[in-house]
Amino acid sequence: MPLTKATPNVITGLSASALIDTTNASNITSGTLSNSRTSATSSSTANTIALRDSAANINASSFNLIPISRGGGSNSNNTAVGSSALASNTSGSSNVAVGVQSMYFNTTGVYNVAVGNVSLPNNTTGTQNTSIGHGSMFKNTQGSANTALGLEAMLENVTGNQNVAIGAQALFKNKTSSYNVCIGVQSLNENTTGDNNVAVGHVALLKNTTGPNNTAVGSNSLALNTTGYSNSTLGRNALFSNTTGHSNVAVGLAALADNSTGGLNTAVGYSALRLNTTASENNAFGNESLYANTTGFQNNAFGSFSLNKNTTGVSNTAVGYGSQYNNLTGSNNVSVGRFALFNNAAQSGNTAIGDFALNSFTTGSNNTALGYLASNIAINPTNTTSIGYNAQPTTNNQVRIGDSNVTTVTCQPNAWSDERDKSDIRDTILGLDFIKKIRPVDYRWDYREDYRVLPPDLKYPNPPIEPIKSSDAENDINKYNIEHQQYLKDFEKFNQDVEDYNKKMDEWREASKLSNIVKDGSKKRIRFHHGVLAQQVKSVIEESGIDFGGFQDHTIKGGDQAMTIGYNEFIAPLIKAVQELSEKVEKLEAK
Numbered sequence: 001m002p003l004t005k006a007t008p009n010v011i012t013g014l015s016a017s018a019l020i021d022t023t024n025a026s027n028i029t030s031g032t033l034s035n036s037r038t039s040a041t042s043s044s045t046a047n048t049i050a051l052r053d054s055a056a057n058i059n060a061s062s063f064n065l066i067p068i069s070r071g072g073g074s075n076s077n078n079t080a081v082g083s084s085a086l087a088s089n090t091s092g093s094s095n096v097a098v099g100v101q102s103m104y105f106n107t108t109g110v111y112n113v114a115v116g117n118v119s120l121p122n123n124t125t126g127t128q129n130t131s132i133g134h135g136s137m138f139k140n141t142q143g144s145a146n147t148a149l150g151l152e153a154m155l156e157n158v159t160g161n162q163n164v165a166i167g168a169q170a171l172f173k174n175k176t177s178s179y180n181v182c183i184g185v186q187s188l189n190e191n192t193t194g195d196n197n198v199a200v201g202h203v204a205l206l207k208n209t210t211g212p213n214n215t216a217v218g219s220n221s222l223a224l225n226t227t228g229y230s231n232s233t234l235g236r237n238a239l240f241s242n243t244t245g246h247s248n249v250a251v252g253l254a255a256l257a258d259n260s261t262g263g264l265n266t267a268v269g270y271s272a273l274r275l276n277t278t279a280s281e282n283n284a285f286g287n288e289s290l291y292a293n294t295t296g297f298q299n300n301a302f303g304s305f306s307l308n309k310n311t312t313g314v315s316n317t318a319v320g321y322g323s324q325y326n327n328l329t330g331s332n333n334v335s336v337g338r339f340a341l342f343n344n345a346a347q348s349g350n351t352a353i354g355d356f357a358l359n360s361f362t363t364g365s366n367n368t369a370l371g372y373l374a375s376n377i378a379i380n381p382t383n384t385t386s387i388g389y390n391a392q393p394t395t396n397n398q399v400r401i402g403d404s405n406v407t408t409v410t411c412q413p414n415a416w417s418d419e420r421d422k423s424d425i426r427d428t429i430l431g432l433d434f435i436k437k438i439r440p441v442d443y444r445w446d447y448r449e450d451y452r453v454l455p456p457d458l459k460y461p462n463p464p465i466e467p468i469k470s471s472d473a474e475n476d477i478n479k480y481n482i483e484h485q486q487y488l489k490d491f492e493k494f495n496q497d498v499e500d501y502n503k504k505m506d507e508w509r510e511a512s513k514l515s516n517i518v519k520d521g522s523k524k525r526i527r528f529h530h531g532v533l534a535q536q537v538k539s540v541i542e543e544s545g546i547d548f549g550g551f552q553d554h555t556i557k558g559g560d561q562a563m564t565i566g567y568n569e570f571i572a573p574l575i576k577a578v579q580e581l582s583e584k585v586e587k588l589e590a591k
Contacts, residue, residue, distance in 0.1 A: 071097065071106075082117070099134075133168075150185075170199075177212075184219070194229075201236070207243075220468075221250075228263075237468050238267075245280075252287075254468055269304070270465070286321075288463070303338075305460075313348075320355070322460055337372075339460070356455065357386075360509055364396075375400075376455070377512050379560050392449065394514070395552070395559030404447035415568060430546065431576035437540045438570075442528045450523035452512045456504055461497035464490035515561035534563035 071078045071086025075093040080086040085097040090107045095114075097103040102114040104121040113130045114120035120131040120140055128145045131137040135152040144161050148154035151168040161178040165171035170182045172189045182188040182199040186206055191197065195212045199205035204216040206223040213230045216222035221233040223240050230247045233239045237257045238250040246263045250256040254274050255267040263280045267273035271291055272284040279297045284290035289301040291308045299316045301307040306318040310327045318324035319336045324344060327333065331348045335341035340352040342359045349366040352358035357369040359376040368385045369375035375386035375393055384393040388402035401409055419425070467483035510516060534551060541548045550569025554562045 071095070071103075085114075187216075211244075218253075241277075254466075255284075257468075272301075289318075305463075325460075360505075373455070377509055377560075379513075380558065393559075394562040394564075395554035396557055404445070404449040428572045428576050430548065430573035432580040434540070434544065434546070434548075434573050435570075435577045437544070438532055439536050440530065441533060442530055444528055445525040446519060446521065446523060448514050448517040448519060451517050451519055453508070455508050458501055458504060460501060461494055463494050513560055531567070532565060534565050537565060538563065 067081070067083055069080045070076055071080035072089040073091055075089070075091060077093040078086055078089060078095045079097070081098040082100045082102060084101045084104050085099060086095060086103045086106055088105045088107060089095070089103070092106050092109045094110050095103060095106065095112045097120070098115045099117040099119055101121045102116065102119045103112060103123055106112065106120070106123045107125065109123050109126045111128045112120060112123060112126065115132040116134045116136055118138060119133060119136045120129060122139055122141055123129065123137070124141050126140055126142050126144045129137060129140065129143065130147045131154070133148065133150045133153055135155055136148040136150065137146065137157055138152065138155045140146070140154065140157045142159045143157050146154060146157065146160065146162065147164045148171070149166045150170055152172060153165040153167065153169065154163065154171045154174055155169070156172060157163065157174045159176050160174050163171060163174065163178060164181040165188070166183045167185045167187055169186045169189055170184065171180060171191055172186065174180065174188070174191050175193065177191060177193045177195045179195050180188060180191065180197045182197070182205065184199065184201045184204055187199040187201065187204045188197060188208055189203070189206050191205065191208045193210045194208050194214070197205060197208060197212065198215040198217070199222070200217045201221055202219040203223050204218065204221050205214060205225055208214065208222070208225045209227060211225055211227045211229045214222060214225060214228065215232040216239070217234045218236045218238055220236055220240050221238040222231060222242055225231065225239070225242045226244065228242050228245045231239055231242060231245065232248070233250045233255070235250065235252045235255055237254045238252065239248060239255070239259055240257045242248065242256070242259045243261060245259050245261045248256055248259060248263060249266045251268045252270045252272055254271045255269065256265060256273045256276055257271070258274060259265065259276045261278045262276055265273055265276060265280060265282045267284045267290070269285060269289055270287040272286065272288065273282060273290045273293055274288070275291060276282065276293045277295065279293060279295045281298045282290060282293060282296070283299070284301045286302060286304040286306055288308055289303065289306045290299060290310055293299065293307070293310050294312065296310050296313045298314055299307060299310060300318070302319045303321045303323055305325055306320060306323040307316060307327055308325050310316065310324070311329065313327055313329050314331045316324060316327060316331060316333045317335070318341070320338045320340055322339045322342060323335045323337060324333060324341045325339070326343050326345055327341070329346045330344050333341055333344065333348060333350045335352040335357070337353060337355040337357055339359050340354065340357045341350060343362050344350060344358070345362055347363060347365045350358060350364070351368045352374070353370045354372045354374055356376045357371065357374045358367060361367070361375070361380045363380040364382045364384070366383045367375060367381055369391070370386070371388045371391055373390045374388065375381065375384065375391065377392050379394065381393050381398070382396045384396065385399045386393050387400070388406065390403040391400045392403065393400045464487055466487055467480055537548065537551050538553070541551060548569065550566040552564045552566070554560055554564070
């Protein structure tokens with residue numbers, strides 16, 4: 001029956017609704033040929049729902065028409081809503097297609113769901129796909145068991161299987177790769193053949209093409225990765241610049257952010273290993289640990305700001321807050337303790353265990369310090385060993401056990417005296433005449449070291465957190481610019497705080513030098529001891545023109561103002577003096 005203008009109409013039957021004039025009409029038609037012959041004189045505002053067996057020959061261009069059918073083919077288990085939905089289907093069953101040309105070319109594919117205009121339009125035999133969003137899985141033909149939610153998600157997928165893409169243009173360029181999971185706008189956007197990747201976050205793994213087995217969780221994480229594989233990230237901008245680096249682990253905001261080709265690195269903490277580019281086999285645990293490292297490799301940093309400024313130094317191990325903080329190029333150093341080896345920049349082969357151990361020196365190498373405050377006063381020693389609380393060497397090539405409070409060292413040493421290790425051997429020229437000039441004295445100890453004060457209780461300033469631009473959107477750029485300006489102000493204040501900290505520490509170190517300590521006798525010990533005076537021995541050897549190996553002035557090689565005596569060096573002259581006296585006695589007895 002013909003319909004009338006501007007009236008709601010419901011028509012059922014074989015050729016229901018041969019509409020003559022449906023201007024402003026709202027119509028529901030049901031039948032095999034419903035709406036197959038529609039000629040309306042003015043139908044631009046007609047709203048029509050057409051229920052029929054076949055999707056063919058439905059003209060929706062003249063109406064606000066919603067065709068609902070089972071699609072092409074004879075299978076009755078399909079649902080097609082929209083013009084040309086499932087139009088080419090032959091034997092495919094249990095499919096749901098909602099949207100213009102959704103699953104248009106499907107022939108035998110089964111158990112697919114497509115929602116959105118031109119979603120899954122080219123699918124032919126692919127099965128068990130879920131595609132929701134305009135243009136989602138547009139090029140898929142045979143790929144199966146995929147899930148795509150979002151505008152143009154998995155748009156170029158052809159035969160890839162068992163992928164999950166949630167977000168506009170997620171897995172956009174994927175073609176044949178399988179077993180990928182991505183959640184976030186443009187996540188894994190350029191992936192083509194990389195398999196077994198997980199990307200969660202805005203543009204996570206954005207540029208990945210063929211790299212497999214990557215896991216990126218966080219906005220911009222692994223965004224520039226192309227072929228790098230087996231990387232794992234958790235945090236915004238983590239491993240952001242990585243391209244081909246492999247087997248890296250980055251956990252924390254901007255961890256390993258600048259890494260490009262470096263591999264086998266582990267960074268856990270805000271900006272850990274942030275500036276690393278090509279170096280490999282580094283481990284950084286703690287905020288800004290190994291922050292500035294670029295090409296240094298096989299370093300281990302455990303603790304916030306540990307090895308913070310290291311750039312090219314290799315094979316260093318730092319454990320503790322600020323441990324080896326200022327190291328730049330020094331290698332093969334080991335430090336365990338808060339601020340241990342703090343100021344070392346370019347020296348190598350040092351070992352510091354204990355808070356503030358070897359804290360102050362800048363140019364010495366091959367030193368060992370074990371104990372709280374051990375060797376922490378800047379004399380820049382080389383090849384020293386300091387063992388115990390506050391043990392302070394005074395020159396190079398020295399072993400120091402404990403501070404001035406240590407009065408007994410129990411051991412059974414033998415002095416090295418192998419003839420095969422000596423040359424230019426001669427009878428000693430030092431004997432009775434030399435011994436007679438030495439002044440034996442009794443004395444009480446009044447060590448200058450006892451008047452030293454402990455380092456000031458200062459906390460090293462924490463650097464401000466540098467903002468990271470999250471996208472190119474105008475509002476994000478404006479926000480970033482505001483935050484960056486504030487960061488620059490905070491960083492200027494941080495530099496001033498560091499300068500103030502260093503000034504106070506330098507004042508303490510200078511006051512702690514033996515040459516600057518003023519005694520008042522309040523630390524004088526009780527017992528008398530017996531020995532010689534280094535200054536008096538020095539005057540004897542200068543007057544005699546001899547070189548006595550038992551005397552050492554530590555200032556000659558850059559040490560602190562201290563003179564020491566090796567009492568074992570007196571043994572040979574004393575033996576010679578006894579021999580000379582014995583000879584005189586024998587002559588007297590022979591008379």
